Amino acid sequence: MALLPIIVAPDPRLKRLSLPVEQVDDEIRQLMDDMLETMYKAPGIGLAAPQVGVLKRVIVVDVAREGEDPQPMQMANPEIVSVSDGDASYEEGCLSLPEHFAEVVRPATARIRYIDRNNELREIDADGILAVCIQHEIDHLDGILFVDHITALKRNMILRKLTKLKKEQARQASKEAAVA
Ligand code: GNR
Ligand code: NI
Numbered sequence: 001m002a003l004l005p006i007i008v009a010p011d012p013r014l015k016r017l018s019l020p021v022e023q024v025d026d027e028i029r030q031l032m033d034d035m036l037e038t039m040y041k042a043p044g045i046g047l048a049a050p051q052v053g054v055l056k057r058v059i060v061v062d063v064a065r066e067g068e069d070p071q072p073m074q075m076a077n078p079e080i081v082s083v084s085d086g087d088a089s090y091e092e093g094c095l096s097l098p099e100h101f102a103e104v105v106r107p108a109t110a111r112i113r114y115i116d117r118n119n120e121l122r123e124i125d126a127d128g129i130l131a132v133c134i135q136h137e138i139d140h141l142d143g144i145l146f147v148d149h150i151t152a153l154k155r156n157m158i159l160r161k162l163t164k165l166k167k168e169q170a171r172q173a174s175k176e177a178a179v180a
Helices: 026-041 128-141 152-179
Strands: 046-048 058-061 073-083 087-092 102-107 110-115 121-126
Touching: 026 046, 026 058, 026 073, 046 128, 058 128, 073 128, 087 128, 102 128, 110 128, 121 128
Parallel strands: none
Antiparallel strands: 046 058, 058 073, 073 110, 087 102, 110 121
């Protein structure tokens, strides 16, 4: 098991299209396990491989609440088979957009097809926070962040703040390097 560094926006690797997995083998299972460990540590309720720099269609999710038994899910090549007519709005966050939140509207329920860690094809019906999270993670595999679903004004405000934060961190890091 290993903790993987999470990429923070703006970063070109978060905008790329991830490639399908041919089959879930030991290497993909290792990636899935490392991603779950990284997600729990963050902590987060989902994580997509491109967020840790791997451009493969792999996501992990656990929407169990504190005190509930964990419900880890590991999916390769997740796809939306169908969605409900009704939409729902949820205040989303993202480990790649730390400390920023915005209401995002998506289909309220979705049928999801994916390959599990035993390389078996599965389908589930997701609603509530699970539907939100899986759609958010599949977006990552297509280079889409939740800020791409909100107004340009709000999106640019968040991205500008993150750019500024990165510049400050780079300045701080070079200052510390000069002292060492
Ligand atoms: O931890 C996360 N919380 C969250 C809250 C509302 C909607 C989506 C999410 S996913 C996010 C983790 C993450 O960035 N996954 O890509
Ligand atoms: Ni995210």
